[in-house]
Amino acid sequence: MSRVLHRGQILHFLDDPSTGEVENLGGSERNGSNEVNGSYAFFADGGLLVDDGCVIAIGEASQLLSSLPDDTVIKEHADALLVPGFIDTHIHYPQLDIIGAHGEQLLEWLDKYVFPTEAQFGDFHHAQRVAKRFLTELLRNGTTTALVFGTVHPESVDAFFTEAESLNLRMIAGKVMMDRNAPDFLTDTAESSYSESKQLIEQWHNRGRLRYAVTPRFAPTSTPEQLKAAGKLLREHPDVYLHTHMSENLNEIAWVEELFPHLDHYLHSYDDAGLLGRRSVFAHCVHLSETEWQRMAETQSNIAFCPTSNLFLGSGLFPLSKAESCGVHVGLGTDIGAGTSFSLLETMDEAYKIQQLQGHSLTPFKSFYLATLGGARTLDLEDKLGNFLPGKEADFLVLDLAATPLIKDRIARCKDLFETLFVLSTLGDDRCVRETWIMGKCMYQRDAGENRVFDTHKTKSTTS
Template identity: 55%
Template sequence: MKSVYLAFRAAVLHFLDDPDNDLESPHLEYFPDGILLTHQGYIVELGAAEQMLASLPADCELIHYPDHLLIPGLIDTHIHYPQTDMIAAYGEQLLQWLETYTFPTERQFADKAHAREVAEFFLDELLRNGTTTALVFGTVHPASVEAFFEAAEARNLRMIAGKVLMDRHCPAYLQDTPETAYTDSKTLIEKWHGRGRLSYAVTPRFAPTSSREQLAKAGELLTEYPDVYLHTHVAENHAEVAWVADLFPESRSYLDVYQQYGLLRPRAVLAHCIHLDAEDRACMATTGTAAVFCPSSNLFIGSGLFDLHLTKEADVRVGLGTDVGGGNYFSLLRGINDAYKITQLLGKKLSAFQALYLATLGGAKALYLDDKIGNFAVGKEADFVVLNLKATPLLTRRLQHCQSLHDQLFAILMLGDDRLVTASYVMGKAAFKV
C-alpha cells in the first residue's frame, strides 16, 4: 500500500509574518537541514531533520533533496494567460500596445480548443517556474475561462480567474454589453467559484473599457457573491490616467472610479497602482483592497516605478505579479530581481526576506488565502517549490562566498530563474519535476 505520509528533506525557509526589511527578522523560520512532513496533501509538521527523523511515521516515504532549498509555492497575483503567445512584443507603451498586440491576440480565444491549448501550456510554464497559485485574466469570451478552469481543475491547482468585462473603447469583436457581462459572469461564478481549489474574479479590464453601466453591473455581482474577487488594472500609465480623468470627470481620481461603483473591498486586487496619491492608498487600506507590484511590465512597457515602501507604509496589502504578456517572463524569481532594481531607482532598499515574502505569504495575504497557502504552518495546503542551489556554476560559486542567510538568499534571488526549479509540488504531489 502506498504511503500516505511524505517527508521532504532539504534546507527549508518560510515566513510566519511580514519581515519588512529587517535582516534579523523574527518572522522568518529557517532550517539548514529540515523536514517538511505532509499527509494527504496537507502540512503536518516542519522542523529540523535531526529532531524529526526518529519520530517520522512508520509508513512515511522520505524524499531527500541535498543541496536544495524548499520554499512555499510562489504566488503570481496578476497575469494574463491569453497573452502567452504575445510575450516579448516590441516597441509600444500601454494604450498602443493594447491596440497593436493584445486585442488581436485575445480575439482567438472565442475558440475554446485554442484557449485550452494555451491554458495547458501556460500552466506548464507556471509550474516550471515554481508558481503554484495565480490570479489570472481570461478574455471577454466565457470559453476562455471555461478552458482555463478545466485545465487548472485537472491539475488540482489553486487558481483564480475571470471573464473580461469590456463594452467600449475596444474592437467590436471583443465587446460585450453590461447585461451579457453580468449574465455570463454569473453563470461562470455559479459553475466554478469554490469548486475544488478554484475561485472566480469579476474582471473589468480597466475603467476606460467599461461603461458606467457595466461597472455598476460588476458591483452588483460583488454584492450578490461577496466572496468572489475583483481583478482589474489602475494607474499604470500617465496617458491612461489622463484618459480616465476625461472619461470620468466626476471622480476624484482613477481609483475613485472603482470606489464609486463599490468595487473596492477585501479580495479586490488592482494591478500596477503606480500613479496613485496618499488619499488613494489610504482608500485601498481602509477598504482592504490589494495592490500588485508588476516590475517586469512596468519596465518593459515603460509605465513607471511602483513605490513599494509608500504603499506598505499606508498599510496596503501588496502582492507580486509577472503580468505576462506585458511582463516578459513567467519567473517570479526574475520578478524579484526587477523589483529590487526598481526600489534602488527610488533610493530605497528591498531585502531578500521582504522580496521572497511578497512572492509567498505576502501574495497569499493579498489574495486573502493566507489561511490556506503562503507558508508551512500546520494544516495548510502543501504547495511548495524545490530550488537547486547548484543550478548554475555562477550560483554555486557565489554561494560559497556568502556570510549570512540573507546574503545567501539575496544571491539566489538575484541570480535565480527557472533553471533553479527542480520540482513544484501541488498538495504534496509533484506537478513539475526536472
Template identity: 55%
Template sequence: MNQEFAWRSAIMHCIADPTDVGPDNAYEYYEDGLLVVENGRIKALGNASDLLFSLNADTPIEHHPNALITPGFIDTHIHFPQADMIASYGEQLLDWLNNYTFPEEQKFADADYANDVAERFLKELLRNGTTTALVFGTVHKTSVEAFFTQAQRFDLRMICGKVMMDRHAPDYLTDTPDSSYSDSKALIEKWHQNGRLHYAVTPRFAPTSSSEQLHKAGQLLQEYEELYLHTHLSENQKECEWVHDLFPESKHYLDVYDHHQLLSERSVFAHGIHLCDLEYERLHETGSAIAFCPTSNLFLGSGLFNLAKAEQHKVNVGVGTDVGGGTSFSMFATLSEAYKVTQLRGENLNPIKSFYMATLGGAKALKLQDKVGNLAVGSEADFIIIDKQATPLLTTRLQRSSTIQDTLFALMVLGDDRAIQATYAAGRCVHRRQ
C-alpha cells in the first residue's frame, strides 16, 4: 500500500533564528513548492519542478495554487480547563484567578466534563492551525487523563501536566505535597513518552505551592528523564510582591524555582514580564525558556514583555496564547498582539521572527526541534495549509503582496481560523475547514 503523499503550493518554513542570522537567511521559501510525506514524516521538500519527477507513479498530489503551507503552530503556554471561560470581564491576575478560574477548574473533578472540554479544546487548537502545545490541566488527575486520551485520538505531539497547588487556593482545588507527587508519578508512568505525548511537572506558580511541594516537583524531575517543568513567572506586579513576601530568603522570583532545582532545558516559564538581569542570566545559563503571552498580558493589564532584553541575554522564547486569560486560540491574533507589544516598547517585530517564534522557535523552547517546528526532511509531518483567499479583505490585501515577509505580516494582522484550510498531524488530516 502506497504511503507517499504530496502537496503542491507555496511553502515556507524557518530554518534558523532571525536574530542570529538575519531575517533573509532564516527561512526557506518555495513559490511553487512540493512537500512529500511518507509514513507520517517529511520525505522531501523543494521546488515542484525539481521533485515531481521523483514521485511514485501513484502518489496522490494535492495542488493548492492560492495557499501557503507552513509548519503547524506551537503554543508554549495554554490552559485547556479555561477554554470555556475565555473573555471573562474585568479583572487583573489575582482577582481573575479567584473569581473566574478556580470556580471553573473545580468542574474538572468530573471525568465526563473534562473529556468534553478536552475534545472541544483540541478541535479549537487544530481549527486554528496549532499542532503542538504545552498545556496546563487542573489539580485533578482526571483532567490530565482526559486531555491525553483525546490528544492520543488525534495522534498529536502534546505536553500536559496536573497542577500542583497545596495552598492559597480554595479547599476544593488544593492537594498536598505527597498527593501531588504520587498523582503526578502515576500520570508520568502512564502517559510520558506514550506515542507523541509528554508530561510536564506543573506547579501553578510559587504562591500556591509550599516549599515542600516545590521540592517534590524537583524530585520528580530528577527521577524521570526528559520531563518538562511548566509554571508561571513574574506575570503581575502584585504577584511579584506576594512572592517576595512568601519567600523572603530568595534573591528574586526565579530564585524560588531555582532553589528547588526546577530550572532546566525543558523548563518553560510563562510571561516573565518583570524580570531583573540576574533572572535573564540564570534562564540563559540553564537553557530555560519563556513563553511570551501578549494577548493575556494586555487583557489582564500585566505589562509589556521585553523581547529585546530576553534576546540580549539569549533566552529561548516561544509564544503562548494563554487561553483563557489570553483572548484567542489563533496564533495569527497572538502574533498581531506581539507586534503591538513590541511597538509600544519602541521596537519592531519582523514577520519572519514572528513566525519563527510560533514554529521553530517554539519547538526549540520545548526541545522538540528535531521533531516538529519546521519542514526539514525527517521531521514529523505536522503542517497547515493557509488559504490566502480566506476572506475578501485577505484576498485584496495579498494581491498587493510581492514578498513572503509582507504576506506573513498581512496574515498575522488579518488572519484568523478562517484562513486555516487544513491542519495535518503526522501526515494525517486532523482538521479541514468546512
C-alpha cells in the first residue's frame, strides 16, 4: 500500500505569516472555501498524495482524483484537519519522570531534580525504557521531529537513537558536555566529551533519519576548554548541530558574567568558541541584549521558544516580535521536563499568552507556522520537512475537529479558518491528535486501544 491519497481539510505553510503578504484572511485568494496566500495554503476538500514515504502532490481533491492510477488507495479523514508533523526544537528525554516537579527556579531546579534523575542514564537499559516511553508521548502528541538532550552518558544517546531508529523518526540528539559546576557523577572532561561525542557522531549522524547535536548543557557547566572542544567538533563535522541553553534566567546570566569576566556578554562565551551558525539552536534567549540579537542574526543562529518552561520556572517572557524584527529563526520547544506538556497545541496556547503580556498579538497562523515550517527552518530541515511541497517527507498529523464536546461545539461556531485554528491552539491538547503518520505510515492511532504506537520492525501495514 505505497500510494495513498489522503482526503480531508489540509493546511500547510509556505512562508512565515509575519513576513508574508498578510497574517489574516483579508488578503487571501479564495476559491470556494479554499484559501491561498503568500504564507499558507488551505484546502477545504483537499488531497495529499503520498508514495514511498514522500509527498507526491497536494491540491484540491477533485483535481487529484481525476488523474490517479487505479491502484491508489483513498483514505478519507472526516471532521479532521491534516497538517505537517509538529517539530519540537528543544526537549530533554531524560527528564520525562520529573515533569511537574514542584517549585524552584532554574539553577535550584537543576540541583534538586535534574541532576539526580540524569544520574541513572549510564544504564543503557534504563535509558532505553525511558526513551521508548518518551517517543510514545511524542507520537501521541503529534510531534514527529525533535531536537533532544541526552545526558552526559554516551549510553543515553545510544539508547535514544536505537529506539528512534526502530520507529523511523527524524530525530536530532546528543550527549551532554559538562565538566564543571555539576555533581562529580555527572561530569566529564574537555577531552572525554570530545572523544565520546566524536564516536557518537561517527556511529549515528546521518544514519537513516537521525542527526547528531553537539550538546554543551550551558556555559556555566562547561569550561572554556570544553566549549572550544565543542567548536572543534563543529569544524570537523560541519553538518552536525549545536544545541544548548542561553539567557533563560537572570541569575544564570549573572553567573555567566562571573565565570567569563573577560567577555562582553553571555553569547560571547559561545561565539568565542566558534559555536554560532546556521545549525546552532539556543534554547530560551529570554533576556538577550541588543548586541546579542544582532550577532544571532549575523550568524544565522536559531532560537527555541519554550513558553511552558519559561512560565513554570519563572524565567521571563520571550520577545518574539524582537526575533521577527531581527530575522532570527524561531521554533517552539516544550522543554520537558521544566515544560509542562508534550503537546505543541498547549505550547501554542502559552505562547499566545506570553505575547499578550507584552502587547504583541500572536495569530494562530503564526503559532501553527512555528510548530511546523518554522521549526523546520530553525533546524535547517526545510528541504525535508515543514510543509507538503512535493518531495518532502510525509510526516503529518490528523487533528480531530471534534476531539472533545467543547471543541466540537466551539468549532461548529467558527466563522473562518483563523478562528478554527485559534480554537485548536487554545483548547487543543493530545486528545486532538487522531493519527500521527511517519514517512507515509500510520505510527499512532488514538483509538487503536493498547497498540496505539507501532514499531516499523514489527508491523507490515500501519494503515488505520
